[in-house]
Amino acid sequence: MEYEFRNDPTSGQAKALFSLEQQMIGPWLEVEVGQNTEMLSALLVAIEKIENQHQHEITVTGSEYSVTFTHDDVFVQPNTNLNGIEDMPEELISEQLNIDSQAISACGLDDFRQILLSWAKFTKN
Incomplete structure (x- = not known):
């Protein structure tokens, strides 16, 4: 699995970039985990x-x-997948993340643990 963590040069926020097959993991890390150690x-x-x-x-x-x-x-x-909503409004679909083509990202449990630990180390610095 290929991924990279970067700091956005404009906002300074941590960014997670993943390969096409796991592209949902990046925004999930950014939005849902961020620097939240409790999460x-x-x-x-x-x-x-x-x-x-x-x-x-x-x-x-x-x-x-x-x-x-x-x-x-x-x-x-x-969460739109869980709510049974099939189509997202055009305004919510970004060019970098094609939700229609890859609505779910999957990876192994061990790989995911390593992603979380790497993210924690990256965001801690």
Whole structure:
């Protein structure tokens, strides 16, 4: 999986750029996690619960995106998918993120944990 973290030169905000297959993970990290250490801890606890088989599936719904943990994979999707809304208004679709072509991003549980830890380290600096 290819990804890169950068600081936006204009705003100074942390940006997460992912390959096409995982493109939803970037804005999810930026919007839902950001520098929120409590959210980061909750996500790492969710991964631990799944790995220890305390739960089979956990969904964390944020303000714009949701993440679902299963035993093998993690799925990130915009909440519009969960609400059954098929088409987003033109004004909300950016050129960099084509929601219609990639409505859900998935990766392995271990890879996702590494992304979270890398993001935490990047945003801490």
